[in-house]
Amino acid sequence: MGVTVKDVARVAGVSTATVSRALRGFESVDPAVRAHVLDVAQRLDYVGSPAAAALTTGKAGSVGLITPFVDRLGFQRMLAGIESEMRGSSMDLLLHCTGDPSEPHPVPPHKRLARRVDGFIVLSISADSRDLEQILRLGMPVSMFGSRGADTSSVRVDDRAGASRAIDHLVDLGHRRLGIIYGREAVDAGVLEHEMHVGVRDAAERARLTLDQDLIVAGDYTTSGGALAMEQLLAGDDPPTAVFAFSDEMAYGAMRTMREHGLVPGRDVDLIGYDGHPMSDVLDLSTIELPFEEIGSTLARNLLDELQAPTGAHRVVTLPTRLAVRGSTTGASAR
């Protein structure tokens, strides 16, 4: 179908072995020969077959990106970081979305994927997930977002500190009655959810504040979930004067609900999000900014490094968060 090493070898007047070596820039090839081979390959418009190379070397030449969802802003930003980091390498990126974990997989897809890639980047899969177990069991290099110990390289964010920071900010503004919109129940310790809750609790304790359990509601990490959650918070007898949403997207939903109720963030109720998406600037939403692009590029770098020079060591990187104060938290509604 195409031109192969054989063709190049024939035209260049050398063996296929030499072509192979020359093309990969081996030192052991005579510079003149290498130049000639490269020239012939170029002229013949030769492109190697990754499949054949993979078959012989056992290296696939690509990495798998595994994520439970694809339609979240954080994903997009991490992807941008991953992509830019991988641009330089010759590795390809294979995208695999696990989707709803409850759906049955006819063939465990990771086994299949594993034969196509040299390593994995895993984004935010809950620690209890069977998917995650399966991936780790494959024994391939894994770079993951959100650590669950040090059994892989990972990049994480200090969510505990970040959540504390958000609460501190609201308390500093004089708020004593806080609403919390969290994502999902924290099924086990160590996951993001759990860290956030702990961060909130710690900050509340430090401020000698008791959180009203009725003001802690789930928002499912979605905009509409956040809207519903806010609805619930506003429906109570004694609504909060300030709300902390565990994700910007939920905060956006909360803003919509507020608008529908004729309420203005920063005037009637203070609101702070978590993620720091660019959109939050537009919405004038205070938030805790996470460096998603950097998370992505670090994830990629860690994996690429390990693939290039396997050490077996696990790098664990914790990236900082930053409080961005905007018009949605003014303290005007504190009492």
Added chain:
Amino acid sequence: MGVTVKDVARVAGVSTATVSRALRGFESVDPAVRAHVLDVAQRLDYVGSPAAAALTTGKAGSVGLITPFVDRLGFQRMLAGIESEMRGSSMDLLLHCTGDPSEPHPVPPHKRLARRVDGFIVLSISADSRDLEQILRLGMPVSMFGSRGADTSSVRVDDRAGASRAIDHLVDLGHRRLGIIYGREAVDAGVLEHEMHVGVRDAAERARLTLDQDLIVAGDYTTSGGALAMEQLLAGDDPPTAVFAFSDEMAYGAMRTMREHGLVPGRDVDLIGYDGHPMSDVLDLSTIELPFEEIGSTLARNLLDELQAPTGAHRVVTLPTRLAVRGSTTGASAR
């Protein structure tokens, strides 16, 4: 390294050919034998090598997604559609971002990619792009977003009608002085940009409206670009009473600028976007909604169908847009 067809064949007491046939569900295999082989394969935890299969069949078993950018909301939504459609198939998705076309590619990446995939999904590359030429030259099945004729299967949106719709809406509200924030210059006919401009012009003509060239500014498709563009529009002697931005993201930027000027969309200046991202609902931004998820799934379906049963025919699908009227267009500022 792993268990191979040979192992399965040996344990099952059949030939490798039979294993191969049984595993792929060929009719010609005795049902009892097939069941037995499947059972053995399962017990042995056999997973086929895609590389080896690809080498023999010439089919890579995956499709390449080519896009110039990864950090735009439309991309994310199309990706979600593509992903969900591909979930069912056994094809893998290889992501490739062309990035800034001005950057030099050491090895034309498409040639390399082409050897890894059976076909391409191409998102919004300008028709004049050299990338696109290269991809088409490969002679592989291509499913692309935004047609440039019928030399591939494509999914497009009637941007001309969509743009007209936006202008019609503003005119209906009584506006006569319109501002336009477009993305980039339309380099050649047929591309999205061009269609949008034509749609605007047609609608203006029908309304016997002359567009002030000073009120037509570029926003580079980004939020910050939109903010700058709005700045420019407001700085003039006779600012527009209503603005149409060619993308929601630019409209978001415009909203930010308005806020900074103490202006409220729908009260002081009407504003309508284009794309219909979920965020626009939160922002109460009127917009022309495009079915990005459906675009994505249709792109994927077209390609998968062609790969499964090659016909050489090119499907061209045009998907409709929908006007979503929200609080940012009330006509209050019309005069």
Added chain:
DNA sequence: GTGAAAGCGCTAACAC
């Protein structure tokens, strides 16, 4: 420094 030859794991003809 270079070539010859032996596979990598699978599938596709072709016999039986």
Added chain:
DNA sequence: GTGTTAGCGCTTTCAC
């Protein structure tokens, strides 16, 4: 229906 055989295009010993 099933087995035998011959590759797919590359890399990699191992000689030279």
